[in-house]
Amino acid sequence: MLLYISSMIVGVAALVSINSFGDNLRQAIDAQAETLLGADLSFEGRTPFSDVIEAVIDSLGGEQSRRTSFASMAYFPATGDVRLSTIRGHEPGFPYYGEIETDPPEAGRSYITGRNALVDGTLMHQFNVSVGDSVRIGTVMYRVAGRLIQTPRETAAVMLFSPRIYVPLAELDKSLLQRGSRAEYEVYFRFRDGRDADAIVDELKPLLRAHNVRTDTVKEEKEGWDRSLSNLYRFLSLVGFMALILGSLGVASSIHVYIRQRIQTVAILRCFGAKAWSTFHIYLFQAIGMGLVGVTIGSALGFGIQALIPIVLGDFLPVDVAFSVSWSAIWLGAGIGMGVTILFALLPLLSVKDVSPLIAFRSELETDTHRPRSLFWWLINGIIALGIILFAVIQAPQPVVGVFYALGLFVVFGVLWIVARSMIILLRRHTPRNFPYVWRQGIANLYRPNNQTLIMTLALGLGTFLIATMLLAQQSLLKQISLVTDGDRPNLVFFDIQPDQVDGISRTLAEYDMPLIDSVPIVSMRITALNGETIESMRADSTRRLTWAHSREYRSTYRHGLTDSEELIEGVIVEAVSTNHEGLIPITVESDVAETLDLAVGDSVEFNVQGIAVRTEISGIRTVDWQRMQANFFFVFPSGVLEEAPQFNVVLTRASSEKIAAEVQSSVVQHFPNVSSIDISLVMNVFDAIFRRIAFVIQFMALFSIIAGLLVLSAAVFISRFQRMEESVLLKTLGASRSQILRIMLVEYSTLGLLAASTGLVLAIGAGWGLANFVFEVDFVLPVQYLLYLVLAELTLTIVVGFVNSRGVYERQPLEVLRSEV
Amino acid sequence: MSSVLSVKNLTKTFPSGDRTITVLDNVSFDLSAGDTCAIVGPSGSGKTTLLGLSAGLDNPTSGSVMLCGYAIDSLSEDERAAVRSEHVGFIFQTFRLIPTLTALENVMVPAELRGRSHVGDEAREMLASVGLADRTHHYPAQLSGGEQQRVGIARAFINRPDILFADEPTGNLDADTGSSIEDLLFKLNATAGTALVIVTHNPSLARRANRILKLRRGAIELDELQQAASHVSQSA
Ligand SMILES: Nc1ncnc2c1ncn2[C@@H]1O[C@H](COP(=O)(O)OP(=O)(O)OP(=O)(O)O)[C@@H](O)[C@H]1O
């Protein structure tokens, strides 16, 4: 009996666990909101704060703590390893709320006095660094005081991209903060007098905006997290809901079979005068009873599973989620579970109501599925559809989106259903006649009366679909990245190189026999005016919408002509101008930015190049193939203008192995502490690691679906036990050996597994192709090997579950079974 | 003639609560090749049990069965299945066709279980000989009871068995259909020399066999040999 409802248990468990996790997460964020930011208010700029802003900061008062962050090479002298890291220089004070969690714990407070550093755990692990070792950043050597575990505003996932190193601001090598290198200047406030940070922000907004200073308050931070986490949570709950629907379909089909097996009994009862509705009630109450049991167990299970979710998601979360009972989640999960079960159970139960007493007189059950649908049948289906839409609307941020969720759900199920259905029919029609008998019999068994092949294919197929889609997307992206560094393409980049260091770097590269593939000068600048209209005046005009393209800092270069990843689509390129060029300077612009800024050939753009106004005119528009590993630029100047501007260089090279890449980086950082470098293959590893984690989360969810599918399989095999026993006994009587019967079962279960796997795969390949082409815009890769593993795994599972539930079927004595003729 | 079935002192008991009930009590009989034998007796007298034990579908409590030269009780499950496959045919009261296979495929099953291939034509001939040449691709659900039983007979004879066991083959059919099924059975007995063991409640069917075993409370009450004349068929 438990087996009938086990598929629903899984669904309820999924829903309850996800919902209560969501509740707990929200509570945790509420409770720890202040530690998200670590302060009441923060200002953040890309350049040191201007005098005006400094005055504002001064007038705000309260407690203040500054922090300056930038990317730089961390060099570990013990092993000679280097790695580009995010260096954060802190003043004492921050975080005002929460704590820098470290190992050893006291390091989080004590590192701030003296030349100490807190180093990200992955980095320490990668280079085998332990507390007490040294790390050099720029020209300053620090003692590693502790390992960073968790701090406000950072999650483990982010740290994977760029490992964090915390040092005291006072001990920072200030020479690393030259003009042009990317840095982030922050100041954190705490107001003990209970001032409203949000009100302050509202008041100062225009001024801060004008100085490119961004702000953050506890409320904004919390809202941001709420938004992104509720997206995550919604995605999870959708998956949970799918699991529940799958489970309910399982229940429905279990009940269907159960009822069909009892239709004789019902008919006999009816012969003796039982009323249509009363027999219906008996079974409805049974269904409700089963539902209650299922919901109770499911809730308990879900409650337990909830404890697992933080383990899976922990790296993506900003707070510790406590494990507590969320009754609302349990009631919601249980309620939805119960409702869905009853509705889905009603469908097959309806046939009980319509049972004709005449059936008692017929020896064989006739398949009478083609009766006209009663009004009631339509009503129940309508309620189910409405219920699904309602649920989706509740979960979605906006009703419209919810309707789309629901539609999406219907589409996924619909497509799955169509694919599964057509595969089943196809197989049925085209089982080759010359297959060995055991094969044909095994396949034919899938079509035995009351079979649940379709629903099993659906459930298992959905799981396969989720996992395979993830796999395909991942492989396509990884392939793309590896393509980027294939052949002679550069795979090692040095940047923040001062013009006078370029020669030294190329000499070092020559020592290691590495090619200098490209050396590009870079000048930072901001747009101050477009076609004579200043950005400031645009900002003041509330009818204009400013984009990132208006206010960002551009890194431009100057050179002759185009690179081979570029194409001129409009206008001309002026390769060089004389140094005393009068009038507007002809530049080219990348086509996407041109569109965002609404620029055409002939338009004028005024830049602020590190304090000096440079007036230009668009002479040409280029397209850029951004997927090429190359230094690409939005704005390209002709030679002869920017040569004297403050600039730094980027050097691209290719290392034949990761080891050589590490050695050359180490050597460069010792001679040129300000030069940063990045090994693309390392980036790929990081990307892979991140993807693995995301994939893990999705696979965790897909697991629910697979488990539901396997449970439906168990239930189906179990329910049809007697039928199977009769079949095998009949074959035995006709002279089949044990191995023949087992082989027939093997064929049956493996065909089922293959059906499900291929249903999922067909859809996944479609979805993966769509994702690759339209979302990621990369070439679609079909990782045949991985997919094969997946299919094999699924096959094995189906076969194992099938056989486990069929055990004993063979052992029965034929006579016993033959005697009990129906 | 040689013996195809030799049953000696067959006893079968079932535990029922704290006592045992004896379903078959020391039953013995012999059957020669080409013999036809009807087992009759009141309901619950042990007919089906005797048939099943004779065919090696279960183990007797005591006694022995020699089937086509094999001492059934000393064989393993698989060996017994092999003997059945080679020498024995079955017909059931409720037909027991495999619902997911067509008539033709159903007929082919025993032959294919034996590992014979290309039996399609043979199976078609079998179906034709039971008058179902035009029903080869119908599924059991699309056939009438009589037609299903005829498929059952074709299936039973595809391996040219030495002996055929039938448990109330006409019990689920009307009198006319039933007697045409009987005719078929006896015709195949005459042409292929297959020994028949038929459990039946139908006196006219029993009379057509050249031997009648009457069971009562698990023991043979009467073992009646009739004159061979009775198996002349009235219609072809
Ligand atoms: N597995 C069993 N456990 C207990 N009793 C059994 C078992 N199998 C058969 N019996 C008993 O053995 C007796 C004979 O059964 P059997 O099926 O052989 O009778 P039958 O002569 O074929 O009857 P019918 O004409 O009704 O088919 C019955 O009383 C039955 O209850």
Ligand SMILES: [Mg+2]
């Ligand atoms: Mg009987």
